[in-house]
Amino acid sequence: MSEVSVIGLGRMGMALAGALLRSGARVTVWNRTSAKAEPLVAEGAALASSVAAAVQASSVVVVCVADYQATYGLLEATQVAAALAGKVLVQLSTGTPKDARDGEAWAKARGADYLDGAILAIPSQMGKPESSIIVSGSATAFEKSKALLERMAGNVSYLGGQVGSASALDLAFISFVFGGLIGFYHGARICESEGLRVGDFGSMIADVAPAVGGMIKQDGDAIQVGTYESPESSLEMCARGAEIVLRQAREGRLDAVIPAFTQGLFRKGVAAGYGAESPGALIKVLREAT
Incomplete structure (x- = not known):
């Protein structure tokens, strides 16, 4: 058994799995394009042959894909849903508070303990002190996954049982960042216009x-x-x-x-x-x- 399975190996999923491996965790990974997993396998990760196999391999399953609908598309197969019973499902895809509430209900219906989270960092920061992950939802799911989350990010904050809290705060943060970036880009044009x-x-x-x-x-x-x-x-x-x-x-x-x-x-x-x-x-x- 692995300690954790990571489903989805985009840039962030790769970074999460890499941080876990570097911290000494036993990691199973799955991605639709298996070739993307090769660098992680070279570091010691186990490559699951299917989503169901990835879920079965670990007691904690971390999902980091495009959105919640993509998650359902991967996990709704009969064998996968059956394998989720008794597992901790940590959703780290970006969505809205409603997405989080729907995800929690979906997971509960399949017997999984659900934690909804958001990553307040870029992939290259994962595993470093400046990276942050915020989570909300099941307290027992948090206790079971806390040590793994702390291997992925320097700062991990549990926001309580109201499952939509993490996604709401994430979107508030994104609003701040995007507003600041837009202001910075206009400031860059001011500098350019004055030769700075x-x-x-x-x-x-x-x-x-x-x-x-x-x-x-x-x-x-x-x-x-x-x-x-x-x-x-x-x-x-x-x-x-x-x-x-x-x-x-x-x-x-x-x-x-x-x-x-x-x-x-x-x-x-x-x-x-x-x-x-x-x-x-x-x-x-x-x-x-x-």
Whole structure:
């Protein structure tokens, strides 16, 4: 018996299995294209001949494929479903909280103990201190898989029994990352328009990341308790800054879609009467939109 079976050997699945192997775990792997498993087999992994064989090989089964529908497509065969009974199924594919709830119900109907998770890292970071995995769902499934999860990521957080928590926090994180990346790419165009090195801009962002994280934490605390008074930087000040970024885009003949959207959203907050409050007050505008 292996300690863990990894189903799906895309870049992330490969990274997960590799981190497990390097930590000394006994690993069984399966992938639709078996040739992708060859580097892992060379490191000591066992290659399962089928999905059912992979499930049967270990008490903990980790799935990391394109999405939840792909998971069902692999696991719904009769032999596979029967083999899931009594196993811990850890779903690390990306999905929504509803996907997680549906996955939990699907797993329970087949006798599996279910844990839904999200990976907050890129493949090359897996197994390193900076990598994170968040999970939610069955407490017993977490206890049984915790040691294996900790071999895959430097930080593992269990968010409790509400199974959709991990995917919700993952999507919130993705929203933050994508928003930041889009802002960075526009910033790169500003640098290019003025003959500055984009690499230097990237290094600057890395250097100030702790301070940015502190500001975001402060906003998160303000939103949680609903206190936006006496800010160090007001929503009005942010709106003015956004207007300058928009003006530069027009002066520099850059694509103004990103700064125009940002400026419009901040101005909407000011128009709603929140200009003297902290930038976190913009959440009230977003709540009104629903």
